[in-house]
Amino acid sequence: MNNSKKRKTIKMRQVKEKEILLEQLKKYPIQLLACEKAGIGKATYYRWRNEDPEFAKAVEEAMAEGDEFFNDMSEHQLLSLVKEKFWPAIHYRLEKRHPKYNKTKVEISLPLDVEFNHNQKQ
Numbered sequence: 001m002n003n004s005k006k007r008k009t010i011k012m013r014q015v016k017e018k019e020i021l022l023e024q025l026k027k028y029p030i031q032l033l034a035c036e037k038a039g040i041g042k043a044t045y046y047r048w049r050n051e052d053p054e055f056a057k058a059v060e061e062a063m064a065e066g067d068e069f070f071n072d073m074s075e076h077q078l079l080s081l082v083k084e085k086f087w088p089a090i091h092y093r094l095e096k097r098h099p100k101y102n103k104t105k106v107e108i109s110l111p112l113d114v115e116f117n118h119n120q121k122q
Contacts, residue, residue, distance in 0.1 A: 018048065018055055022062045029066030 017040055024034035035045045049056045081089035094101040 014048075018058075021045065022058055025059060025062035026065045026069070029063040029070065031063075 017038065021034060021038040021040050024037045025031070028034050028037060031045065032042060035042055049059060078089055078093060082093055096102065
């Protein structure tokens, strides 16, 4: 096989492998896990990201899609636990999403001057 054919074959294989990896990142937005599921070495993945800006951008988009999927799935699981009257899930949901129970947020409507002093004893 001549070098031109060999390069073309390698290029076609890499395109397919990149597509498989991007699909895995949409399901599992954890780089190492997606590489493992796609059968791609970690070093190869990072080399592709560094050498191919389009691939790097596609990776970011695939991971964002994967994160959104996991967020939806997590919220669904949380709501299922709330429906089952699991108190820690109820407490978490109210604390994070209901203004009446959320005591962690503080609103400051006036300008505020703040000074930090740190005395370190040696």
